[in-house]
Amino acid sequence: xxxxxxxxxxxxxxxxxxxxxxxxxxxxxxxxxxxxxxxxxxxxxxxxxxxxxxxxxxxxxxxxxxxxxxxxxxxxxxxxxxxxxxxxxxxxxxxxxxxxxxxxxxxxxxxxxxxxxxxxxxxxxxxxxxxxxxxxxxxxxxxxxxxxxxxxxxxxxxxxxxxxxxxxxxxxxxxxxxxxxxxxxxxxxxxxxxxxxxxxxxxxxxxxxxxxxxxxxxxxxxxxxxxxxxxxxxxxxxxxxxxxxxxxxxxxxxxxxxxxxxxxxxxxxxxxxxxxxxxxxxxxxxxxxxxxxxxxxxxxxxxxxxxxxxxxxxxxxxxxxxxx
Amino acid sequence: xxxxxxxxxxxxxxxxxxxxxxxxxxxxxxxxxxxxxxxxxxxxxxxxxxxxxxxxxxxxxxxxxxxxxxxxxxxxxxxxxxxxxxxxxxxxxxxxxxxxxxxxxxxxxxxxxxxxxxxxxxxxxxxxxxxxxxxxxxxxxxxxxxxxxxxxxxxxxxxxxxxxxxxxxxxxxxxxxxxxxxxxxxxxxxxxxxxxxxxxxxxxxxxxxxxxxxxxxxxxxxxxxxxxxxxxxxxxxxxxxxxxxxxxxxxxxxxxxxxxxxxxxxxxxxxxxxxxxxxxxxxxxxxxxxxxxxxxxxxxxxxxxxxxxxxxxxxxxxxxxxxxxxxxxxxxxxxxxxxxxxxxxxxxxxxxxxxxxxxxxxxxxxxxxxxxxxxxxxxxxxxxxxxxxxxxxxxxxxxxxxxxxxxxxxxxxxxxxxxxxxxxxxxxxxxxxxxxxxxxxxxxxxxxxxxxxxxxxxxxx
Numbered sequence: 001x002x003x004x005x006x007x008x009x010x011x012x013x014x015x016x017x018x019x020x021x022x023x024x025x026x027x028x029x030x031x032x033x034x035x036x037x038x039x040x041x042x043x044x045x046x047x048x049x050x051x052x053x054x055x056x057x058x059x060x061x062x063x064x065x066x067x068x069x070x071x072x073x074x075x076x077x078x079x080x081x082x083x084x085x086x087x088x089x090x091x092x093x094x095x096x097x098x099x100x101x102x103x104x105x106x107x108x109x110x111x112x113x114x115x116x117x118x119x120x121x122x123x124x125x126x127x128x129x130x131x132x133x134x135x136x137x138x139x140x141x142x143x144x145x146x147x148x149x150x151x152x153x154x155x156x157x158x159x160x161x162x163x164x165x166x167x168x169x170x171x172x173x174x175x176x177x178x179x180x181x182x183x184x185x186x187x188x189x190x191x192x193x194x195x196x197x198x199x200x201x202x203x204x205x206x207x208x209x210x211x212x213x214x215x216x217x218x219x220x221x222x223x224x225x226x227x228x229x230x231x232x233x234x235x236x237x238x239x240x241x242x243x244x245x246x247x248x249x250x251x252x253x254x255x256x257x258x259x260x261x262x263x264x265x266x267x268x269x270x271x272x273x274x275x276x277x278x279x280x281x282x283x284x285x286x287x288x289x290x291x292x293x294x295x296x297x298x299x300x301x302x303x304x305x306x307x308x309x310x311x312x313x314x315x316x317x318x319x320x321x322x323x324x
Numbered sequence: 325x326x327x328x329x330x331x332x333x334x335x336x337x338x339x340x341x342x343x344x345x346x347x348x349x350x351x352x353x354x355x356x357x358x359x360x361x362x363x364x365x366x367x368x369x370x371x372x373x374x375x376x377x378x379x380x381x382x383x384x385x386x387x388x389x390x391x392x393x394x395x396x397x398x399x400x401x402x403x404x405x406x407x408x409x410x411x412x413x414x415x416x417x418x419x420x421x422x423x424x425x426x427x428x429x430x431x432x433x434x435x436x437x438x439x440x441x442x443x444x445x446x447x448x449x450x451x452x453x454x455x456x457x458x459x460x461x462x463x464x465x466x467x468x469x470x471x472x473x474x475x476x477x478x479x480x481x482x483x484x485x486x487x488x489x490x491x492x493x494x495x496x497x498x499x500x501x502x503x504x505x506x507x508x509x510x511x512x513x514x515x516x517x518x519x520x521x522x523x524x525x526x527x528x529x530x531x532x533x534x535x536x537x538x539x540x541x542x543x544x545x546x547x548x549x550x551x552x553x554x555x556x557x558x559x560x561x562x563x564x565x566x567x568x569x570x571x572x573x574x575x576x577x578x579x580x581x582x583x584x585x586x587x588x589x590x591x592x593x594x595x596x597x598x599x600x601x602x603x604x605x606x607x608x609x610x611x612x613x614x615x616x617x618x619x620x621x622x623x624x625x626x627x628x629x630x631x632x633x634x635x636x637x638x639x640x641x642x643x644x645x646x647x648x649x650x651x652x653x654x655x656x657x658x659x660x661x662x663x664x665x666x667x668x669x670x671x672x673x674x675x676x677x678x679x680x681x682x683x684x685x686x687x688x689x690x691x692x693x694x695x696x697x698x699x700x701x702x703x704x705x706x707x708x709x710x711x712x713x714x715x716x717x718x719x720x721x722x723x724x725x726x727x728x729x730x731x732x733x734x735x736x737x738x739x740x741x742x743x744x745x746x747x748x749x750x751x752x753x754x755x756x757x758x759x760x761x762x763x764x765x766x767x768x769x770x771x772x773x774x775x776x777x778x779x780x781x782x783x784x785x
Contacts, residue, residue: 217394309495
């Protein structure tokens with residue numbers, strides 16, 4: 001094109017065009033360089049997230065190994081014992097089951113509340129609710145999801161616990177029930193929005209088919225849509241359980257600090273996260289055995305939640321019913 | 325989990341239990357009727373109520389069931405609203421009466437009536453601003469990498485898939501674990517920078533000046549100043565490093581003194597109380613230092629003061645919060661990038677744009693409202709996050725707002741936790757007041773996010 005131009009016009013113009021072309025060339029090489037540089041930066045960003053995972057695993061593993069190097073600690077005691085008494089001078093015992101059982105009790109109470117309520121609300125939002133109700137309920141759920149956990153902890157300690165004690169005398173000031181209820185309220189929006197996403201992902205042709213066969217909304221929901229969305233719902237449940245297990249501030253405030261195995265919801269329990277907060281917020285000397293026990297507990301917690309998250313995501317991907 | 329499932333099952337089976345009695349009756353009818361070919365009966369044997377029973381009774385019972393379920397749904401939905409109302413109501417009821425100017429601008433005094441959360445408020449501002457500055461470029465960059473660059477070969481594809489999987493899993497890690505990671509990686513930095521001679525201090529620092537502080541002899545009980553009165557003054561001698569030997573004052577040395585217009589140079593007089601007499605002139609006396617006294621080592625830190633390891637400072641908190649909200653920002657940015665129609669990209673590529681030019685000039689501008697919404701929501705999560713900060717900063721009594729990047733700090737949720745965990749009723753009330761302030765900030769954030777999203781939807785429509 002440049003040659004055509006130069007033929008037609010004066011040499012002045014030709015020089016101008018030549019200049020422009022050269023600048024273009026320079027520009028292009030600079031663009032290519034910039035392109036490469038930016039791409040490298042982006043790769044750096046991406047690799048950073050891998051670095052985070054790597055360092056979580058490295059830190060937790062190495063500090064847990066340091067913990068097991070202490071002569072008071074044995075792996076058998078850690079994995080089998082149900083006594084968790086790290087702060088008792090001479091009779092220290094590190095049996096993780098005491099903390100796991102506390103965590104499981106709180107989580108079970110929370111899930112008993114959050115899973116059915118969340119699923120039913122999700123069904124309502126996805127299948128039944130008129131548009132106007134939907135557009136009011138969803139922001140309310142978002143607000144519930146956005147409230148900081150320390151506020152739920154305050155709520156548990158100041159409102160739920162007195163209410164429980166008013167209902168029945170057997171409740172301790174710190175009890176698993178109150179913490180569990182608060183964790184349940186916290187997880188409810190999570191369950192609800194994830195389950196609703198799963199229900200919404202079911203193509204409406206299935207719904208129409210069920211209606212066309214004369215099914216009521218209930219029939220369509222229970223017999224067609226729920227089975228089709230089952231993988232998403234189960235994964236929502238697993239993610240909610242992982243969230244409940246890792247919840248910290250509510251249990252730190254409301255569940256208490258006595259680590260023991262119990263199934264009595266009115267009793268004081270300590271969870272894994274609660275123990276970590278107790279150590280970090282207390283005056284325990286850095287680099288003592290209690291300090292390192294925090295890492296061992298964190299490692300256990302990380303393994304449990306990571307496997308739940310991974311199983312949940314895998315179920316959602318692998319068993320998703322696909323409709324083309 | 326299993327408890328819940330069994331409960332759901334039992335609910336359903338109770339419903340089912342009343343069904344077979346009617347269904348069984350009708351099923352017999354249809355089998356004995358003319359339409360009852362062997363094929364249908366086979367099907368009915370497999371699943372008795374999957375197929376047609378268009379009699380009036382069944383329809384009515386199914387409609388009734390539908391109605392009952394609908395009522396249950398509505399009740400549950402109402403319950404969620406009630407929970408929110410109850411939660412907010414109980415907190416507002418306790419918190420609003422305690423709201424006061426002192427609570428907002430005061431320091432956390434030990435007496436609840438004078439206590440305020442100004443240092444915590446400023447701490448939150450410092451930590452979250454720093455956190456946003458670090459996290460946003462990183463998170464948006466990662467999302468662009470995953471969404472906008474198509475991998476050319478197998479290895480690149482696998483690496484991208486690994487990053488994606490990794491981010492999904494990172495989003496499920498409890499925040500308290502990130503706190504533990506921050507404690508090792510940022511606060512003590514894997515103990516890489518521990519210095520052997522002084523275990524307490526940092527091994528490397530920039531932006532700090534150290535002084536030896538002497539007071540004049542005016543208040544020294546061992547020195548006879550006669551009738552001359554002098555006001556108390558403090559003199560500063562700069563020293564090289566934090567652990568340099570103490571300065572020995574000599575007459576004629578120049579020292580700094582804090583005054584209204586900043587540091588002022590003053591010539592001092594040093595005396596040995598056992599050998600020399602104090603000067604009788606008031607001005608000279610006020611500049612006289614006991615040369616045998618021990619100075620106090622104080623430091624002045626610039627706003628850019630940097631040390632390694634970071635210690636329990638603002639930077640460590642910001643980096644730890646970065647770990648918590650990075651996956652959130654990446655995932656929400658990915659979603660808004662995915663929402664940009666592919667035709668826009670194809671058009672730009674067709675005009676000869678490079679991949680980055682497409683991203684910068686086409687994709688990002690269309691995705692920016694979504695990215696902003698996601699980022700604001702992520703920041704409101706960072707503001708409310710307590711556990712990781714509690715792990716790395718501990719519960720420390722902080723009386724002033726942070727002055728530099730490594731300063732000790734506390735954040736609002738931590739202050740609320742601190743007040744809530746005390747036994748006195750009054751502290752619980754001001755904790756409620758603190759929660760009201762915190763919720764007001766978070767609701768503002770959420771409202772802005774919702775507004776941006778709303779505007780974007782209108783624009784797209």
